[in-house]
Amino acid sequence: MSGAFGGPSAAACSRGSAACRRGLRAASRHVPRAASRHVLGLAVAANLGLAGACDAPTIPERRLDDTYAFTLPTATGDTLVLRWPQGSVVRVWAADADAGAPLRAAFEAGAALWNERALFGEYRLVAAAAPAEADILLAWAPGPLPVDTEACPPLTRRGTTTFCLRDQDGRRRLDVFPLLAGEDHGQVRMLVTFLREAGAPPADLAALVAHELGHVLGLTRHSPNPLDLMYESPGMPPALSLRDAATVQVLYHTRADIVP
Amino acid sequence: MRFGTCWPGSCFILRHKAAASGNSGESAVAKGGRSAFERAVPSFFVPASLLALCLAPGTLAAQGPRLEFRLGVVASSALARDEVASTLLRQRVAAPVSREVLAGPRPAPALEMALQLPLRPGLAAELALGYSRSALGVEEAEGSSWDAGNLYVLQGLLGIRWQWRPGVGVSGAFGALRYGADGRAFFAAGGEMNPGIETALDVRLPWHDGRTGVRAFAQVHGFNTPALRRAGAADGGVMRFGVQVTQRFFGGRGS
Numbered sequence: 318m319s320g321a322f323g324g325p326s327a328a329a330c331s332r333g334s335a336a337c338r339r340g341l342r343a344a345s346r347h348v349p350r351a352a353s354r355h356v357l358g359l360a361v362a363a364n365l366g367l368a369g370a371c372d373a374p375t376i377p378e379r380r381l382d383d384t385y386a387f388t389l390p391t392a393t394g395d396t397l398v399l400r401w402p403q404g405s406v407v408r409v410w411a412a413d414a415d416a417g418a419p420l421r422a423a424f425e426a427g428a429a430l431w432n433e434r435a436l437f438g439e440y441r442l443v444a445a446a447a448p449a450e451a452d453i454l455l456a457w458a459p460g461p462l463p464v465d466t467e468a469c470p471p472l473t474r475r476g477t478t479t480f481c482l483r484d485q486d487g488r489r490r491l492d493v494f495p496l497l498a499g500e501d502h503g504q505v506r507m508l509v510t511f512l513r514e515a516g517a518p519p520a521d522l523a524a525l526v527a528h529e530l531g532h533v534l535g536l537t538r539h540s541p542n543p544l545d546l547m548y549e550s551p552g553m554p555p556a557l558s559l560r561d562a563a564t565v566q567v568l569y570h571t572r573a574d575i576v577p
Numbered sequence: 578m579r580f581g582t583c584w585p586g587s588c589f590i591l592r593h594k595a596a597a598s599g600n601s602g603e604s605a606v607a608k609g610g611r612s613a614f615e616r617a618v619p620s621f622f623v624p625a626s627l628l629a630l631c632l633a634p635g636t637l638a639a640q641g642p643r644l645e646f647r648l649g650v651v652a653s654s655a656l657a658r659d660e661v662a663s664t665l666l667r668q669r670v671a672a673p674v675s676r677e678v679l680a681g682p683r684p685a686p687a688l689e690m691a692l693q694l695p696l697r698p699g700l701a702a703e704l705a706l707g708y709s710r711s712a713l714g715v716e717e718a719e720g721s722s723w724d725a726g727n728l729y730v731l732q733g734l735l736g737i738r739w740q741w742r743p744g745v746g747v748s749g750a751f752g753a754l755r756y757g758a759d760g761r762a763f764f765a766a767g768g769e770m771n772p773g774i775e776t777a778l779d780v781r782l783p784w785h786d787g788r789t790g791v792r793a794f795a796q797v798h799g800f801n802t803p804a805l806r807r808a809g810a811a812d813g814g815v816m817r818f819g820v821q822v823t824q825r826f827f828g829g830r831g832s
Binding site: 371372373374375376377378379380381383384386388396398402403404432433435436437438439441562566567570571572574 | 654655656657658659660661662663665666669670671672673674675678679680681713715717719721723724725726761762763765766797800801802804805806808809810811812813814815816
Protein backbone atom coordinates (compact mmCIF):
# COMPACT_ATOMS: atom_id res chain seq x y z
CA MET A 318 0.00 0.00 0.00
CA SER A 319 2.71 2.46 0.91
CA GLY A 320 4.46 1.75 -2.35
CA ALA A 321 1.40 2.55 -4.33
CA PHE A 322 0.50 5.85 -2.77
CA GLY A 323 3.71 7.08 -1.16
CA GLY A 324 2.42 7.26 2.40
CA PRO A 325 2.80 5.21 5.59
CA SER A 326 1.29 1.76 5.80
CA ALA A 327 -2.01 0.98 7.48
CA ALA A 328 -0.13 -1.37 9.78
CA ALA A 329 2.03 1.47 11.02
CA CYS A 330 -0.97 3.66 11.57
CA SER A 331 -2.75 0.96 13.49
CA ARG A 332 -0.20 1.60 16.27
CA GLY A 333 -1.84 4.99 16.79
CA SER A 334 0.84 7.45 15.70
CA ALA A 335 -0.67 10.87 14.94
CA ALA A 336 2.10 11.56 12.44
CA CYS A 337 1.19 8.36 10.71
CA ARG A 338 -2.44 9.33 10.44
CA ARG A 339 -1.50 12.76 9.11
CA GLY A 340 0.74 11.10 6.56
CA LEU A 341 -1.97 8.72 5.48
CA ARG A 342 -4.44 11.58 5.12
CA ALA A 343 -1.94 13.43 2.99
CA ALA A 344 -1.34 10.35 0.90
CA SER A 345 -5.02 9.82 0.32
CA ARG A 346 -5.32 13.32 -1.11
CA HIS A 347 -2.99 12.19 -3.84
CA VAL A 348 -5.08 9.22 -4.80
CA PRO A 349 -5.79 9.88 -8.42
CA ARG A 350 -9.43 10.24 -9.25
CA ALA A 351 -8.70 7.93 -12.12
CA ALA A 352 -8.23 5.15 -9.57
CA SER A 353 -11.82 5.37 -8.41
CA ARG A 354 -12.98 5.49 -12.00
CA HIS A 355 -10.84 2.46 -12.68
CA VAL A 356 -12.55 0.52 -9.93
CA LEU A 357 -16.00 1.53 -11.15
CA GLY A 358 -15.05 0.70 -14.69
CA LEU A 359 -13.87 -2.70 -13.59
CA ALA A 360 -17.13 -3.32 -11.79
CA VAL A 361 -19.18 -2.32 -14.81
CA ALA A 362 -17.05 -4.36 -17.18
CA ALA A 363 -17.06 -7.37 -14.88
CA ASN A 364 -20.80 -7.16 -14.45
CA LEU A 365 -21.45 -6.88 -18.16
CA GLY A 366 -18.87 -9.49 -19.04
CA LEU A 367 -20.08 -11.98 -16.47
CA ALA A 368 -23.70 -11.37 -17.31
CA GLY A 369 -23.09 -12.90 -20.69
CA ALA A 370 -21.33 -15.85 -19.12
CA CYS A 371 -23.97 -16.33 -16.45
CA ASP A 372 -25.38 -19.78 -16.66
CA ALA A 373 -27.43 -21.11 -13.79
CA PRO A 374 -26.31 -24.34 -12.12
CA THR A 375 -27.58 -27.05 -14.43
CA ILE A 376 -28.53 -30.59 -13.54
CA PRO A 377 -27.42 -32.74 -16.46
CA GLU A 378 -29.90 -34.94 -18.27
CA ARG A 379 -30.53 -38.40 -16.81
CA ARG A 380 -29.49 -41.23 -19.05
CA LEU A 381 -31.25 -44.52 -19.58
CA ASP A 382 -29.19 -46.35 -16.94
CA ASP A 383 -29.79 -43.65 -14.35
CA THR A 384 -33.45 -44.59 -13.92
CA TYR A 385 -35.85 -47.52 -13.91
CA ALA A 386 -39.34 -47.86 -15.35
CA PHE A 387 -42.07 -46.07 -13.43
CA THR A 388 -45.16 -46.26 -15.63
CA LEU A 389 -48.24 -48.23 -14.59
CA PRO A 390 -48.98 -51.20 -16.88
CA THR A 391 -52.64 -51.77 -17.72
CA ALA A 392 -54.60 -54.84 -18.74
CA THR A 393 -54.77 -53.53 -22.32
CA GLY A 394 -50.99 -53.35 -22.58
CA ASP A 395 -50.79 -49.58 -22.30
CA THR A 396 -48.66 -47.83 -19.75
CA LEU A 397 -49.90 -44.85 -17.77
CA VAL A 398 -48.07 -42.16 -15.86
CA LEU A 399 -49.43 -41.54 -12.38
CA ARG A 400 -48.22 -38.63 -10.32
CA TRP A 401 -49.50 -35.79 -8.19
CA PRO A 402 -49.80 -32.36 -9.81
CA GLN A 403 -46.53 -30.44 -9.74
CA GLY A 404 -46.20 -28.31 -6.62
CA SER A 405 -48.63 -30.52 -4.68
CA VAL A 406 -48.71 -30.88 -0.93
CA VAL A 407 -49.67 -34.51 -0.31
CA ARG A 408 -51.21 -34.93 3.16
CA VAL A 409 -50.72 -38.25 4.90
CA TRP A 410 -52.54 -39.50 7.98
CA ALA A 411 -50.95 -42.32 9.96
CA ALA A 412 -53.71 -44.26 11.75
CA ASP A 413 -51.37 -45.36 14.47
CA ALA A 414 -52.74 -46.35 17.89
CA ASP A 415 -49.59 -48.25 18.89
CA ALA A 416 -47.41 -47.04 21.72
CA GLY A 417 -44.67 -44.79 20.41
CA ALA A 418 -46.57 -44.27 17.15
CA PRO A 419 -44.10 -46.27 15.02
CA LEU A 420 -46.08 -45.72 11.83
CA ARG A 421 -46.04 -41.96 12.30
CA ALA A 422 -42.30 -41.97 13.06
CA ALA A 423 -41.57 -44.13 10.01
CA PHE A 424 -43.65 -41.79 7.85
CA GLU A 425 -41.75 -38.71 9.06
CA ALA A 426 -38.44 -40.38 8.21
CA GLY A 427 -39.60 -41.67 4.83
CA ALA A 428 -41.19 -38.36 3.84
CA ALA A 429 -37.96 -36.54 4.64
CA LEU A 430 -36.05 -38.88 2.30
CA TRP A 431 -38.39 -38.23 -0.62
CA ASN A 432 -38.98 -34.53 0.03
CA GLU A 433 -35.27 -33.87 -0.06
CA ARG A 434 -35.20 -35.08 -3.67
CA ALA A 435 -38.01 -32.81 -4.88
CA LEU A 436 -35.41 -30.34 -6.11
CA PHE A 437 -37.93 -28.06 -7.77
CA GLY A 438 -40.68 -28.44 -5.18
CA GLU A 439 -42.58 -30.88 -7.39
CA TYR A 440 -44.29 -32.50 -4.39
CA ARG A 441 -44.17 -32.42 -0.62
CA LEU A 442 -45.30 -35.18 1.70
CA VAL A 443 -46.62 -33.77 4.97
CA ALA A 444 -48.50 -35.19 7.94
CA ALA A 445 -52.23 -34.45 7.87
CA ALA A 446 -53.86 -32.95 10.93
CA ALA A 447 -56.90 -35.23 10.69
CA PRO A 448 -58.18 -38.11 8.51
CA ALA A 449 -60.65 -35.73 6.85
CA GLU A 450 -57.74 -33.67 5.48
CA ALA A 451 -55.68 -36.63 4.32
CA ASP A 452 -54.95 -37.62 0.72
CA ILE A 453 -53.19 -40.80 1.88
CA LEU A 454 -53.95 -43.10 4.80
CA LEU A 455 -51.28 -45.27 6.44
CA ALA A 456 -52.72 -48.04 8.60
CA TRP A 457 -52.19 -51.52 10.01
CA ALA A 458 -54.11 -54.34 8.34
CA PRO A 459 -56.04 -56.31 9.14
CA GLY A 460 -57.52 -53.91 11.61
CA PRO A 461 -60.12 -51.20 11.94
CA LEU A 462 -59.73 -48.60 9.22
CA PRO A 463 -61.33 -45.15 9.27
CA VAL A 464 -62.38 -45.52 5.60
CA ASP A 465 -64.77 -47.74 3.67
CA THR A 466 -62.77 -50.21 1.55
CA GLU A 467 -65.66 -52.22 0.15
CA ALA A 468 -65.37 -50.79 -3.36
CA CYS A 469 -61.60 -51.01 -3.40
CA PRO A 470 -60.33 -53.60 -0.90
CA PRO A 471 -56.62 -53.59 -0.05
CA LEU A 472 -54.40 -56.62 -0.58
CA THR A 473 -52.80 -58.22 2.44
CA ARG A 474 -49.03 -58.18 2.08
CA ARG A 475 -46.28 -56.85 4.32
CA GLY A 476 -46.73 -53.45 2.75
CA THR A 477 -49.30 -52.53 0.11
CA THR A 478 -50.41 -49.35 -1.61
CA THR A 479 -53.97 -49.62 -2.87
CA PHE A 480 -55.84 -47.27 -5.18
CA CYS A 481 -58.66 -47.63 -7.70
CA LEU A 482 -59.21 -45.71 -10.92
CA ARG A 483 -62.36 -44.13 -12.27
CA ASP A 484 -63.05 -42.04 -15.33
CA GLN A 485 -64.22 -38.51 -14.74
CA ASP A 486 -64.60 -35.79 -17.36
CA GLY A 487 -62.66 -37.88 -19.82
CA ARG A 488 -59.69 -38.28 -17.47
CA ARG A 489 -58.65 -41.14 -15.25
CA ARG A 490 -58.68 -40.19 -11.59
CA LEU A 491 -58.12 -41.96 -8.31
CA ASP A 492 -61.28 -42.99 -6.53
CA VAL A 493 -61.90 -41.70 -3.01
CA PHE A 494 -62.06 -44.01 0.01
CA PRO A 495 -65.07 -42.61 1.91
CA LEU A 496 -64.56 -41.87 5.59
CA LEU A 497 -66.65 -44.03 7.91
CA ALA A 498 -67.12 -41.44 10.63
CA GLY A 499 -67.98 -37.78 10.53
CA GLU A 500 -69.94 -35.69 8.12
CA ASP A 501 -66.96 -34.86 5.96
CA HIS A 502 -66.67 -37.26 3.05
CA GLY A 503 -62.87 -37.09 3.07
CA GLN A 504 -60.41 -37.17 0.22
CA VAL A 505 -58.33 -40.28 0.88
CA ARG A 506 -57.19 -41.57 -2.52
CA MET A 507 -54.57 -44.10 -1.56
CA LEU A 508 -54.55 -46.60 1.25
CA VAL A 509 -51.19 -47.88 2.45
CA THR A 510 -51.41 -50.90 4.75
CA PHE A 511 -48.81 -52.88 6.67
CA LEU A 512 -48.98 -56.29 8.32
CA ARG A 513 -47.89 -56.73 11.90
CA GLU A 514 -45.52 -59.62 12.57
CA ALA A 515 -46.43 -61.64 15.67
CA GLY A 516 -48.54 -58.71 16.81
CA ALA A 517 -45.69 -56.22 16.63
CA PRO A 518 -44.51 -53.76 13.99
CA PRO A 519 -42.01 -55.35 11.60
CA ALA A 520 -38.34 -54.63 12.22
CA ASP A 521 -37.95 -53.07 8.79
CA LEU A 522 -41.02 -50.83 9.11
CA ALA A 523 -39.05 -47.69 8.24
CA ALA A 524 -37.86 -49.22 4.96
CA LEU A 525 -41.33 -50.56 4.17
CA VAL A 526 -42.97 -47.18 4.72
CA ALA A 527 -40.32 -45.32 2.72
CA HIS A 528 -40.74 -47.84 -0.12
CA GLU A 529 -44.54 -47.50 -0.13
CA LEU A 530 -44.24 -43.72 -0.15
CA GLY A 531 -42.38 -44.14 -3.43
CA HIS A 532 -45.46 -45.90 -4.81
CA VAL A 533 -47.64 -43.12 -3.38
CA LEU A 534 -45.61 -40.57 -5.33
CA GLY A 535 -46.18 -42.50 -8.56
CA LEU A 536 -43.27 -44.93 -8.85
CA THR A 537 -45.71 -47.70 -9.59
CA ARG A 538 -43.14 -50.33 -10.52
CA HIS A 539 -40.25 -51.93 -8.69
CA SER A 540 -36.62 -51.39 -9.50
CA PRO A 541 -34.69 -54.46 -10.69
CA ASN A 542 -31.65 -53.31 -8.68
CA PRO A 543 -31.42 -54.54 -5.05
CA LEU A 544 -29.55 -51.37 -4.07
CA ASP A 545 -32.59 -49.18 -4.80
CA LEU A 546 -35.26 -48.36 -2.23
CA MET A 547 -37.87 -49.26 -4.83
CA TYR A 548 -36.51 -52.80 -5.21
CA GLU A 549 -39.20 -55.32 -4.33
CA SER A 550 -37.66 -56.03 -0.92
CA PRO A 551 -35.98 -52.84 0.24
CA GLY A 552 -32.91 -53.16 2.42
CA MET A 553 -32.08 -51.54 5.70
CA PRO A 554 -31.57 -48.78 6.60
CA PRO A 555 -33.90 -47.01 4.16
CA ALA A 556 -32.06 -44.70 1.79
CA LEU A 557 -32.73 -43.36 -1.66
CA SER A 558 -30.19 -44.37 -4.27
CA LEU A 559 -29.20 -42.03 -7.09
CA ARG A 560 -31.47 -44.11 -9.35
CA ASP A 561 -34.43 -43.64 -7.01
CA ALA A 562 -33.83 -39.89 -6.97
CA ALA A 563 -33.34 -39.62 -10.73
CA THR A 564 -36.43 -41.70 -11.45
CA VAL A 565 -38.76 -39.64 -9.28
CA GLN A 566 -37.30 -36.44 -10.78
CA VAL A 567 -37.97 -37.63 -14.32
CA LEU A 568 -41.45 -38.83 -13.31
CA TYR A 569 -42.42 -35.38 -12.07
CA HIS A 570 -41.43 -33.81 -15.38
CA THR A 571 -43.36 -36.34 -17.44
CA ARG A 572 -46.91 -35.59 -18.53
CA ALA A 573 -49.33 -37.44 -16.27
CA ASP A 574 -52.14 -39.68 -17.52
CA ILE A 575 -53.60 -40.09 -14.05
CA VAL A 576 -53.91 -37.18 -11.67
CA PRO A 577 -55.36 -37.86 -8.22
CA MET B 578 -1.87 -6.33 8.46
CA ARG B 579 -5.49 -6.00 7.56
CA PHE B 580 -4.75 -7.29 4.12
CA GLY B 581 -2.84 -10.18 5.58
CA THR B 582 -5.79 -11.43 7.57
CA CYS B 583 -8.28 -11.06 4.77
CA TRP B 584 -6.65 -11.99 1.51
CA PRO B 585 -5.24 -15.46 2.01
CA GLY B 586 -8.56 -16.76 3.26
CA SER B 587 -10.23 -14.28 1.01
CA CYS B 588 -13.51 -14.37 2.81
CA PHE B 589 -16.42 -15.68 0.90
CA ILE B 590 -14.65 -16.18 -2.42
CA LEU B 591 -12.36 -18.96 -1.27
CA ARG B 592 -14.87 -20.46 1.11
CA HIS B 593 -17.16 -20.78 -1.85
CA LYS B 594 -14.45 -22.58 -3.73
CA ALA B 595 -13.75 -24.90 -0.82
CA ALA B 596 -17.38 -25.87 -0.66
CA ALA B 597 -17.43 -26.53 -4.38
CA SER B 598 -14.34 -28.65 -4.43
CA GLY B 599 -15.39 -30.63 -1.39
CA ASN B 600 -17.90 -32.48 -3.45
CA SER B 601 -16.22 -35.30 -5.27
CA GLY B 602 -16.42 -36.07 -8.93
CA GLU B 603 -18.19 -32.98 -10.17
CA SER B 604 -17.41 -30.76 -13.05
CA ALA B 605 -17.58 -27.68 -10.83
CA VAL B 606 -13.89 -27.90 -10.21
CA ALA B 607 -12.72 -27.41 -13.75
CA LYS B 608 -9.77 -25.12 -14.47
CA GLY B 609 -7.88 -25.42 -11.23
CA GLY B 610 -10.97 -25.87 -9.14
CA ARG B 611 -12.41 -22.42 -9.79
CA SER B 612 -15.35 -21.53 -11.94
CA ALA B 613 -15.10 -18.66 -14.44
CA PHE B 614 -17.04 -16.50 -12.05
CA GLU B 615 -14.72 -17.19 -9.14
CA ARG B 616 -11.70 -16.38 -11.27
CA ALA B 617 -13.20 -13.13 -12.51
CA VAL B 618 -14.56 -11.65 -9.30
CA PRO B 619 -11.18 -10.98 -7.66
CA SER B 620 -10.33 -8.65 -10.55
CA PHE B 621 -12.85 -6.29 -9.05
CA PHE B 622 -12.52 -7.38 -5.45
CA VAL B 623 -8.81 -6.70 -5.13
CA PRO B 624 -8.62 -3.12 -6.44
CA ALA B 625 -11.85 -2.16 -4.70
CA SER B 626 -10.54 -3.43 -1.38
CA LEU B 627 -7.27 -1.60 -1.92
CA LEU B 628 -8.94 1.69 -2.65
CA ALA B 629 -11.48 1.46 0.17
CA LEU B 630 -8.93 0.51 2.78
CA CYS B 631 -6.43 3.14 1.68
CA LEU B 632 -8.92 5.94 1.76
CA ALA B 633 -10.99 5.08 4.78
CA PRO B 634 -8.86 6.09 7.78
CA GLY B 635 -7.79 9.47 6.55
CA THR B 636 -10.59 11.03 4.67
CA LEU B 637 -13.79 10.70 6.64
CA ALA B 638 -13.17 14.07 8.09
CA ALA B 639 -15.39 17.02 7.33
CA GLN B 640 -18.36 15.53 5.49
CA GLY B 641 -20.83 13.49 7.49
CA PRO B 642 -22.23 10.08 6.64
CA ARG B 643 -25.50 9.71 4.76
CA LEU B 644 -28.17 7.13 5.38
CA GLU B 645 -30.23 6.11 2.40
CA PHE B 646 -33.30 3.89 2.28
CA ARG B 647 -34.20 2.20 -0.98
CA LEU B 648 -37.43 0.53 -1.94
CA GLY B 649 -37.90 -1.08 -5.30
CA VAL B 650 -38.51 -4.12 -7.40
CA VAL B 651 -35.93 -6.76 -8.17
CA ALA B 652 -35.95 -9.48 -10.81
CA SER B 653 -33.51 -12.26 -11.48
CA SER B 654 -32.33 -14.75 -14.03
CA ALA B 655 -32.83 -18.45 -13.27
CA LEU B 656 -31.18 -19.91 -10.16
CA ALA B 657 -31.16 -23.48 -11.41
CA ARG B 658 -31.86 -25.47 -14.53
CA ASP B 659 -32.62 -29.14 -15.11
CA GLU B 660 -32.12 -30.86 -18.45
CA VAL B 661 -34.28 -33.75 -17.22
CA ALA B 662 -33.77 -36.66 -19.61
CA SER B 663 -31.69 -37.87 -22.52
CA THR B 664 -33.23 -38.74 -25.87
CA LEU B 665 -32.98 -42.47 -25.21
CA LEU B 666 -34.66 -42.12 -21.86
CA ARG B 667 -37.49 -40.09 -23.38
CA GLN B 668 -38.06 -42.84 -25.90
CA ARG B 669 -38.30 -45.46 -23.16
CA VAL B 670 -40.74 -43.45 -21.06
CA ALA B 671 -43.12 -43.30 -24.04
CA ALA B 672 -44.81 -40.19 -22.65
CA PRO B 673 -43.92 -36.53 -23.16
CA VAL B 674 -41.03 -35.53 -20.88
CA SER B 675 -40.21 -31.88 -20.30
CA ARG B 676 -37.15 -30.66 -22.18
CA GLU B 677 -36.03 -28.18 -19.55
CA VAL B 678 -37.01 -26.92 -16.11
CA LEU B 679 -36.02 -23.50 -14.79
CA ALA B 680 -36.37 -22.16 -11.27
CA GLY B 681 -35.85 -18.64 -10.02
CA PRO B 682 -37.26 -15.92 -7.83
CA ARG B 683 -40.46 -14.25 -8.94
CA PRO B 684 -40.09 -10.46 -9.27
CA ALA B 685 -40.46 -9.04 -5.79
CA PRO B 686 -40.25 -5.87 -3.72
CA ALA B 687 -36.83 -5.26 -2.21
CA LEU B 688 -35.82 -3.14 0.73
CA GLU B 689 -32.32 -1.81 1.17
CA MET B 690 -30.48 0.46 3.57
CA ALA B 691 -27.19 2.06 2.65
CA LEU B 692 -24.70 4.01 4.68
CA GLN B 693 -22.55 6.34 2.59
CA LEU B 694 -19.33 7.75 3.97
CA PRO B 695 -17.95 10.65 1.91
CA LEU B 696 -14.29 10.14 1.16
CA ARG B 697 -13.69 13.28 -0.86
CA PRO B 698 -15.94 15.55 -2.92
CA GLY B 699 -17.81 13.38 -5.37
CA LEU B 700 -16.59 10.10 -3.96
CA ALA B 701 -18.13 8.02 -1.17
CA ALA B 702 -17.74 4.57 0.31
CA GLU B 703 -20.99 2.70 0.69
CA LEU B 704 -22.17 -0.17 2.83
CA ALA B 705 -25.56 -1.54 1.84
CA LEU B 706 -27.75 -4.22 3.38
CA GLY B 707 -30.76 -5.49 1.50
CA TYR B 708 -33.63 -7.92 1.85
CA SER B 709 -36.24 -9.19 -0.53
CA ARG B 710 -38.87 -11.88 -0.21
CA SER B 711 -40.69 -13.60 -3.03
CA ALA B 712 -41.63 -17.04 -4.26
CA LEU B 713 -39.39 -19.62 -5.88
CA GLY B 714 -41.07 -20.00 -9.24
CA VAL B 715 -40.56 -23.08 -11.39
CA GLU B 716 -41.33 -23.24 -15.10
CA GLU B 717 -41.15 -26.07 -17.56
CA ALA B 718 -40.29 -25.50 -21.19
CA GLU B 719 -43.70 -26.91 -22.11
CA GLY B 720 -45.49 -24.13 -20.25
CA SER B 721 -46.51 -25.48 -16.86
CA SER B 722 -45.39 -23.55 -13.80
CA TRP B 723 -45.77 -23.66 -10.05
CA ASP B 724 -44.36 -22.08 -6.92
CA ALA B 725 -42.00 -24.13 -4.79
CA GLY B 726 -42.35 -22.07 -1.63
CA ASN B 727 -41.07 -18.80 -0.26
CA LEU B 728 -37.68 -17.46 -1.18
CA TYR B 729 -35.82 -14.69 0.58
CA VAL B 730 -32.56 -13.01 -0.30
CA LEU B 731 -30.26 -11.23 2.12
CA GLN B 732 -27.38 -9.23 0.73
CA GLY B 733 -24.50 -7.19 2.07
CA LEU B 734 -22.43 -5.04 -0.30
CA LEU B 735 -19.45 -2.78 0.15
CA GLY B 736 -18.61 -0.36 -2.62
CA ILE B 737 -17.85 3.06 -3.94
CA ARG B 738 -20.15 5.71 -5.33
CA TRP B 739 -18.75 8.28 -7.71
CA GLN B 740 -20.62 11.41 -8.70
CA TRP B 741 -20.39 11.27 -12.44
CA ARG B 742 -22.51 14.34 -13.26
CA PRO B 743 -24.40 16.77 -11.03
CA GLY B 744 -27.18 14.70 -9.51
CA VAL B 745 -26.02 11.52 -11.22
CA GLY B 746 -23.92 8.88 -9.51
CA VAL B 747 -22.49 5.56 -10.54
CA SER B 748 -21.41 2.92 -8.09
CA GLY B 749 -19.67 -0.40 -7.95
CA ALA B 750 -19.78 -2.82 -5.05
CA PHE B 751 -18.86 -6.31 -4.04
CA GLY B 752 -20.27 -8.49 -1.34
CA ALA B 753 -22.30 -11.58 -0.71
CA LEU B 754 -25.88 -12.79 -1.04
CA ARG B 755 -27.62 -15.55 0.77
CA TYR B 756 -30.81 -17.26 -0.34
CA GLY B 757 -33.20 -19.21 1.83
CA ALA B 758 -36.37 -21.13 1.07
CA ASP B 759 -37.55 -22.68 4.35
CA GLY B 760 -35.42 -25.72 3.60
CA ARG B 761 -37.42 -26.70 0.54
CA ALA B 762 -36.68 -27.53 -3.09
CA PHE B 763 -32.97 -27.25 -3.92
CA PHE B 764 -32.41 -25.51 -0.59
CA ALA B 765 -33.43 -28.71 1.23
CA ALA B 766 -29.82 -29.40 2.22
CA GLY B 767 -29.18 -25.73 3.07
CA GLY B 768 -27.85 -22.72 1.21
CA GLU B 769 -24.56 -20.89 1.24
CA MET B 770 -23.06 -17.43 0.83
CA ASN B 771 -22.71 -16.41 -2.79
CA PRO B 772 -20.09 -13.82 -3.79
CA GLY B 773 -21.35 -11.09 -6.06
CA ILE B 774 -20.73 -7.69 -7.58
CA GLU B 775 -23.06 -4.83 -8.35
CA THR B 776 -23.04 -1.79 -10.58
CA ALA B 777 -25.64 0.93 -10.24
CA LEU B 778 -26.69 4.29 -11.62
CA ASP B 779 -28.64 6.74 -9.49
CA VAL B 780 -30.28 10.03 -10.32
CA ARG B 781 -31.32 12.62 -7.74
CA LEU B 782 -34.78 14.06 -8.38
CA PRO B 783 -35.41 17.79 -8.06
CA TRP B 784 -37.61 17.41 -4.98
CA HIS B 785 -36.89 17.54 -1.25
CA ASP B 786 -33.51 19.17 -1.83
CA GLY B 787 -32.46 16.24 -3.94
CA ARG B 788 -32.90 13.77 -1.10
CA THR B 789 -35.17 11.63 -3.25
CA GLY B 790 -33.88 9.76 -6.24
CA VAL B 791 -34.20 6.74 -8.45
CA ARG B 792 -31.62 4.03 -8.84
CA ALA B 793 -31.12 1.14 -11.23
CA PHE B 794 -28.74 -1.69 -10.48
CA ALA B 795 -27.43 -4.92 -11.93
CA GLN B 796 -25.78 -7.65 -9.93
CA VAL B 797 -23.97 -10.81 -10.88
CA HIS B 798 -23.31 -13.50 -8.32
CA GLY B 799 -22.20 -17.10 -8.16
CA PHE B 800 -24.72 -19.70 -7.11
CA ASN B 801 -25.09 -23.32 -6.15
CA THR B 802 -26.48 -25.35 -3.28
CA PRO B 803 -25.43 -28.69 -1.75
CA ALA B 804 -28.60 -30.36 -3.08
CA LEU B 805 -27.91 -29.19 -6.63
CA ARG B 806 -24.30 -30.32 -6.41
CA ARG B 807 -25.42 -33.75 -5.27
CA ALA B 808 -27.61 -33.91 -8.37
CA GLY B 809 -24.57 -33.14 -10.52
CA ALA B 810 -24.98 -29.40 -11.10
CA ALA B 811 -21.80 -27.36 -11.49
CA ASP B 812 -21.48 -23.89 -9.97
CA GLY B 813 -23.16 -21.22 -12.04
CA GLY B 814 -23.94 -17.53 -12.11
CA VAL B 815 -27.08 -15.51 -11.65
CA MET B 816 -27.94 -11.97 -12.68
CA ARG B 817 -30.25 -9.76 -10.63
CA PHE B 818 -31.45 -6.34 -11.65
CA GLY B 819 -33.89 -3.82 -10.34
CA VAL B 820 -35.07 -0.26 -9.93
CA GLN B 821 -35.49 1.56 -6.65
CA VAL B 822 -36.75 4.81 -5.22
CA THR B 823 -34.20 6.18 -2.77
CA GLN B 824 -34.62 8.55 0.13
CA ARG B 825 -31.81 10.10 2.15
CA PHE B 826 -32.65 10.79 5.76
CA PHE B 827 -29.66 12.74 7.00
CA GLY B 828 -26.30 13.87 5.81
CA GLY B 829 -25.46 15.79 2.69
CA ARG B 830 -28.01 16.89 0.18
CA GLY B 831 -28.36 15.25 -3.17
CA SER B 832 -25.25 15.09 -5.21
